[in-house]
Amino acid sequence: GAVVSQHPSRVICKSGTSVKIECRSLDFQATTMFWYRQFPKQSLMLMATSNEGSKATYEQGVEKDKFLINHASLTLSTLTVTSAHPEDSSFYICSARYLTGTDGYTFGSGTRLTVV
């Protein structure tokens, strides 16, 4: 089946540093990937839509200069949290639609980011 691999699963970084999270589609091509953020005991909030070969589309309220998204190939999208602060600590999850139409999305296993 369609698998999305997300790395790292956990990362701890110091305030002011940058962290890159990778999301790879292992057995299918994903022209579009989605990045979500999830706070404890809450649902997923869409941050941005990553489009292969073009600029990402950010949701309202998400700073594009802080959350840099790159989708350079059909199997890889990256999210870089720049100048991280403790309030950026969260669970970040990527997903990709693996079939056209209405067949749902496959999610990565998530990245727990802790900024100290």
Next chain:
Amino acid sequence: TQLLEQSPQFLSIQEGENLTVYCNSSSVFSSLQWYRQEPGEGPVLLVTVVTGGEVKKLKRLTFQFGDARKDSSLHITAAQPGDTGLYLCAGAETGGFKTIFGAGTRLFVKA
């Protein structure tokens, strides 16, 4: 913006009991998915419903899509402790690529 209201937000029941989770919207979705998420992991797709009135069964789980494609329900029969988790409904935005998530139902099944 299309919104999905999910209820209840939290449910704690005894093993063997039945339960239903609801997902409602005033908007029409082209399809609706149900996911289950365990702590520290990404959501896992359970089912996708597409046709109004559609009913799908997955072992003890029964999913229904409303006739007007605005709402859905998830019914679990004889719940087991292994059913414990966060259940999320998600609607595919009509005419677009976005998926809108409900707030989730946190289910705890006690042995």
